[in-house]
Amino acid sequence: MTKSKKIFLALFVVFMIIILYISYDISRRTTFPGSKGNLKERITDQVEK
Template sequence: MEKKKKIFLAAFLIFMLIMIWIGYDISKRTTFPGSKPQLQERITDQN
C-alpha cells in the first residue's frame, strides 16, 4: 500500500476504536428506558 493509504487506515482504526470506547462508556453510564417500569412515579415524586 502507499504511505498515504497506510496513514489513512491507521487514523481510521484509531478513530473507530475511540468511537467504540465512547459508545461503551455511555452505555454503561445510562440505563435502558424500558427497564424503568415505575418511571411515572419517579417523575411525579421529583416535582
C-alpha cells in the same frame, strides 16, 4: 501500499477505536427506559385506576 494509504488506515483504526469506546461508555452509563421500575407516571396511573 503507499505511505499515505498506511497513514489513512492507521488514523481510521484509531478513530474507530475511539468511537467504539465512547459508544460503550455511554451505553454503560445509561439504562433502558423499560427497566426503570416505578416512575411517577406509572405510580399515578395505577393509583387512579
